[in-house]
Amino acid sequence: MMDATVRADFPILRRAVGDRPLIYLDSAATSHKPEAVVEAEARFYREANANVRRGVYRLSAAATDLYEEARAKVAALIGAIPEEVIFTRGTTEALNLAAYAVGEARVGPEDEVLVTEMEHHANLIPWQEMARRRGARVRAVAVTPGGELDWDDFRQKLSPRTKAVAVAHVSNVLGTVNPIPEIAAAAHAVGAVVVVDAAQSVPHMPLRVGELGADLVAFSGHKMLGPTGIGALWGRAELLAELPPFLTGGEMIREVSLDRATWADPPAKFEAGTPPIAQAVGLGAAVDYLQGIGMDEVRRHGRELTSLALAGLLDRPYVTVYGPLDPAARGALVAFSVDGIHPHDVATLLDEEGIAIRAGHHCAQPLHRRLGVPATCRASFYVYNTGEEVAAFLAAVDRAWEALA
Amino acid sequence: MSPYEEVILDHWRHPRNKGRLVNPDMVGVEANPLCGDVVRLELKLRDGKVEDVRFDGQGCAISQAASSLLTEMIQGRPVADVAAVKDDDLLSALGGVIRTRLSCAVLPLRALRKALAQAPKEGGR
Ligand SMILES: Cc1ncc(COP(=O)(O)O)c(C=O)c1O
Numbered sequence: 371m372m373d374a375t376v377r378a379d380f381p382i383l384r385r386a387v388g389d390r391p392l393i394y395l396d397s398a399a400t401s402h403k404p405e406a407v408v409e410a411e412a413r414f415y416r417e418a419n420a421n422v423r424r425g426v427y428r429l430s431a432a433a434t435d436l437y438e439e440a441r442a443k444v445a446a447l448i449g450a451i452p453e454e455v456i457f458t459r460g461t462t463e464a465l466n467l468a469a470y471a472v473g474e475a476r477v478g479p480e481d482e483v484l485v486t487e488m489e490h491h492a493n494l495i496p497w498q499e500m501a502r503r504r505g506a507r508v509r510a511v512a513v514t515p516g517g518e519l520d521w522d523d524f525r526q527k528l529s530p531r532t533k534a535v536a537v538a539h540v541s542n543v544l545g546t547v548n549p550i551p552e553i554a555a556a557a558h559a560v561g562a563v564v565v566v567d568a569a570q571s572v573p574h575m576p577l578r579v580g581e582l583g584a585d586l587v588a589f590s591g592h593k594m595l596g597p598t599g600i601g602a603l604w605g606r607a608e609l610l611a612e613l614p615p616f617l618t619g620g621e622m623i624r625e626v627s628l629d630r631a632t633w634a635d636p637p638a639k640f641e642a643g644t645p646p647i648a649q650a651v652g653l654g655a656a657v658d659y660l661q662g663i664g665m666d667e668v669r670r671h672g673r674e675l676t677s678l679a680l681a682g683l684l685d686r687p688y689v690t691v692y693g694p695l696d697p698a699a700r701g702a703l704v705a706f707s708v709d710g711i712h713p714h715d716v717a718t719l720l721d722e723e724g725i726a727i728r729a730g731h732h733c734a735q736p737l738h739r740r741l742g743v744p745a746t747c748r749a750s751f752y753v754y755n756t757g758e759e760v761a762a763f764l765a766a767v768d769r770a771w772e773a774l775a
Numbered sequence: 776m777s778p779y780e781e782v783i784l785d786h787w788r789h790p791r792n793k794g795r796l797v798n799p800d801m802v803g804v805e806a807n808p809l810c811g812d813v814v815r816l817e818l819k820l821r822d823g824k825v826e827d828v829r830f831d832g833q834g835c836a837i838s839q840a841a842s843s844l845l846t847e848m849i850q851g852r853p854v855a856d857v858a859a860v861k862d863d864d865l866l867s868a869l870g871g872v873i874r875t876r877l878s879c880a881v882l883p884l885r886a887l888r889k890a891l892a893q894a895p896k897e898g899g900r
Binding site: 712 | 777811875879
């Protein structure tokens with residue numbers, strides 16, 4: 371059992387929606403923040419605020435230490451060394467950086483990039499745009515009716531022309547956990563760079579980049595109890611040394627003359643301008659908080675709630691569930707629809723009861739086209755959710771169906 | 776205010792004027808590609824009035840109920856009055872609509888305005 375005191379650490383969970391307590395089942399969109407994170411960010415501003423890496427004075431040195439400590443914490447969480455962790459604004463910026471830099475370094479006319487039909491737009495559009503600039507082509511691996519990657523289609527589309535394989539670790543709609551080590555081994559055999567969108571995995575499960583086998587891994591702080599405006603791109607050191615910078619300007623250079631510049635070593639090479647310093651410090655506190663619970667326990671709790679929700683939804687004949695039926699093969703979320711009722715109506719009716727779920731295309735329009743529906747409902751879970759909340763959610767789905775069917 | 780006032784539930788469960796017209800004088804279709812809602816409004820005019828109206832579509836209860844209610848609001852009315860129907864007129868007839876769902880409720884009005892922007896066909900009188 372997740373310690374009951376965890377809930378008490380999240381001040382927002384004490385608020386009401388109308389006259390109902392908030393039941394928040396949209397952590398896949400953004401998670402709530404424990405007091406420790408809110409406080410760490412505020413304390414930085416109160417006690418240590420200065421720009422990093424530029425001041426000679428001690429306050430700036432102290433701010434730089436806090437910023438770099440946060441990087442070390444994030445690195446330790448994913449089994450990496452700090453020099454391989456680049457702070458970004460979030461997953462979206464990290465994936466734009468990856469697509470741009472890999473494109474510049476590795477992709478030319480007639481080359482191909484392999485994505486999948488289940489990608490979030492953040493791991494699709496940057497590759498489309500890069501391919502357009504480089505005269506290359508984006509191909510997408512099909513998703514099976516069961517919500518898994520079609521392995522035969524992947525093998526068929528992977529070729530020596532494939533310069534990058536970009537894939538979600540956990541789908542934000544289907545919940546599918548993709549077999550990254552196997553994908554990476556196959557991709558590396560043809561010389562492709564492997565880029566993983568880990569926005570829905572790093573917050574929810576133990577992850578070691580060494581075991582994952584990918585070359586670049588992107589995730590967001592705000593989905594893992596941290597602040598908005600901060601995320602990370604982990605990259606294999608040799609690759610980071612090879613890749614050109616994405617943004618250029620202050621703090622990322624070695625030497626500048628009026629007509630050219632040379633780059634600092636990674637990670638500074640990829641962190642132009644003043645970074646989100648307080649947000650990084652807040653993310654460091656979020657990592658501390660998650661480590662305090664233990665990522666194995668985070669994973670176990672997420673799986674327990676997902677199992678409850680999945681079993682309850684599958685029990686209801688008027689509900690359709692998308693993605694794998696085995697909770698062990700899923701992240702901490704379930705997408706579903708209610709027969710004859712639009713997902714937005716389901717979400718509005720649940721909101722009347724103080725229950726926040728997501729309805730829409732979840733930034734995955736091609737996947738919804740494949741599923742044959744314009745939109746779905748999604749409930750997602752995190753450390754502060756309880757079995758009682760899942761039960762309340764299931765009962766509210768029944769009432770929604772009774773109200774409009 | 777509940778998001779599904781009785782009037783919305785009533786029109787959702789028992790849509791009025793749903794279907795197609797033979798030879799409509801004006802047709803307007805509006806869709807919200809983000810959520811998949813679609814509304815098609817067809818009008819038949821006579822002596823400067825809406826002689827007949829039908830809607831067809833699919834999507835959420837709010838967009839479909841609003842479409843049904845709008846057909847009742849404009850049936851038999853002079854075209855000039857119909858053209859003057861404001862978003863707020865429809866929203867208040869619906870008993871109020873919550874902020875997050877306003878675009879669903881006004882979808883049929885956007886279809887209506889598209890229809891009215893067409894020149895009447897020959898024989899539309
Ligand atoms: C799988 C996946 N990729 C990318 C993103 C984009 O993350 P962000 O908006 O934090 O950049 C999200 C979340 O919205 C996501 O779920």
